[in-house]
């Protein structure tokens with residue numbers, strides 16, 4: 001469906017533009033080149049805003065006309081030459097100029113005004129161009145001095161010289177505050193102004209202020225350290241609004257001005273860090289004031305004329321709506337304060353336009369915001385006003401852009417009475433440098449020009465000549481008429497002055513009310529500060545007391561620590577002594593142990609030797625016993641003998657079942673004669689404690705009926721009534737290869753309790769010597 005385009009175009013003729021607020025537009029390049037721009041340029045002065053650039057919905061187009069539209073390809077130089085250069089020409093001729101940038105956040109307002117080092121914006125270009133043009137016409141420094149109340153004082157050359165000497169000694173305080181890294185230099189293309197009056201000397205002053213949350217702060221005032229002090233706006237005797245007590249610093253070069261700008265930026269950053277604010281949420285105002293001392297030949301000798309031109313460069317805060325940025329808390333306060341001041345600016349523009357178009361008398365609400373109050377004079381015809389509307393042509397900013405463009409439309413209809421330079425007359429100090437005492441500073445004052453009523457001419461009547469008298473009367477009547485006319489003029493002038501005075505008195509009264517409320521606020525702040533200070537003092541006293549107690553406790557703890565340290569030292573000493581003693585005892589113990597070991601070794605050796613001797617003797621004895629057994633058939637073996645035999649063979653003794661022995665019986669039993677071949681009818685219990693090696697010996701034990709067991713597992717193994725003989729076989733070999741087989745023989749005798757006992761009655765030893773036997777060394781025997 002084709003929807004008809006909504007087009008609205010308003011062409012302003014050149015004559016209309018004359019004396020109106022000049023509004024320019026600058027389109028910023030889009031961050032993303034692929035993005036579709038929502039604004040199209042129709043001509044160098046007209047642009048059209050497309051509401052739905054991608055053509056998906058209802059497409060609307062709205063045209064806006066400006067004095068000139070700078071495209072995204074326009075450089076900083078072009079903007080400066082079109083916009084600021086004519087203003088600067090006016091400023092050096094004693095006229096005022098106001099230039100402000102308006103637009104949403106990030107639309108390039110700051111870039112247009114300040115730029116960067118390679119692409120200087122309007123401010124650096126103005127400064128460079130100004131000093132390129134007037135540097136050879138500059139007055140001595142401090143000859144003209146700001147009175148901090150919007151006026152200037154002319155000092156004598158002596159006073160100026162003294163101040164210069166003082167400055168050389170002390171160094172400039174502002175320049176001292178700016179660190180080397182913070183200083184900025186901008187490219188200077190040596191542009192000069194066309195018309196600079198050469199019959200005067202110039203002094204340039206700069207000031208840098210900002211309006212944040214509807215409070216005015218001086219960015220060059222260092223009297224309060226890092227904290228910015230809010231200032232009040234006043235009206236001087238010429239009805240010009242100014243920031244009371246603002247630091248206006250005289251600069252003699254572009255570099256001086258840039259240093260001050262850098263200082264202001266730095267202080268702005270510091271103050272905003274303290275306040276946790278964003279610098280772009282404030283309106284910044286950089287003021288350049290050019291003071292001219294005109295050495296006119298028309299004025300009375302020893303008198304000079306002064307004229308002041310001012311250029312105010314204002315970087316307004318972003319104009320977006322509160323809800324768009326989801327602001328809360330501090331940010332919401334900032335945003336609403338920005339919105340309020342910009343709204344007031346709009347309301348003022350609208351009221352002015354309404355008054356001018358319909359001849360109405362609507363009150364312009366300058367006082368509703370500090371921003372509009374400060375620039376009230378400009379809109380009342382005290383200077384040229386220009387505005388650069390900065391636009392970010394992206395679709396998401398469309399709604400805000402439309403608001404900005406509507407405001408621009410209203411603004412450019414405002415008629416501004418063309419300002420004329422104003423001269424202030426003052427007497428120059430006549431004393432020469434170094435002579436007679438310094439003359440008093442002369443303050444510049446405006447010359448009053450009330451009409452003077454001339455006296456009536458004296459007349460002489462000639463009674464003879466009536467014609468002459470008529471002529472005289474006519475002359476008198478003319479003089480009376482002139483006088484009456486002059487009186488009328490005088491009365492009108494007086495009425496005007498009275499009205500003006502009355503109006504002024506009303507304003508002064510309003511100002512007084514405002515000042516009183518400000519004083520009341522300040523008093524309340526001071527009172528609050530004082531009570532806070534008292535609270536702080538009480539807190540400090542409490543803290544000091546707590547600190548004192550803490551120190552006392554600390555001292556006590558220190559003493560305690562020292563006491564404990566002493567105890568620890570003593571204990572350490574004791575521990576060391578104990579350690580030493582322990583060490584000594586240990587050494588003693590080691591020595592004693594060694595001694596005892598030696599003694600025990602000796603004893604053991606002796607015992608072993610003794611045992612060996614005994615063993616040898618026992619062997620000998622056993623040999624003899626054997627011999628005796630062999631020689632006698634019936635030998636009575638006493639229990640002590642059996643004991644002896646048992647002791648001799650400990651290994652085999654372990655295998656003898658102890659439960660069968662009855663010592664009492666053993667002692668009393670008399671063993672019959674040992675007969676190896678006997679007992680033919682007996683059944684033997686052959687107990688092979690150690691599996692014997694089968695020996696192919698000639699001598700074999702004669703046990704025809706026998707039962708062989710390796711171990712005696714149960715009592716019935718022995719108590720079996722069929723068995724009457726027991727034989728334990730043990731075998732061993734010595735180191736030389738000989739094998740000795742021993743047979744311990746006994747009778748199995750049943751006991752009265754149903755058990756059985758073995759009564760040993762003989763030991764047979766069969767020794768088989770190895771044919772490869774090596775003779776035993778004495779030690780091995």
Ligand SMILES: Nc1ncnc2c1ncn2[C@@H]1O[C@H](COP(=O)(O)OP(=O)(O)OP(=O)(O)O)[C@@H](O)[C@H]1O
Pocket residue numbers: 027028029072103104105106107108109110111112280316317318390
């Ligand atoms: N015409 C331009 N050409 C190139 N870059 C630009 C132009 N305009 C703006 N920019 C860049 O866009 C960025 C935002 O610009 P700038 O800070 O001037 O916006 P602003 O409107 O002053 O924002 P704020 O309201 O937050 O102060 C900067 O990085 C700046 O360099």
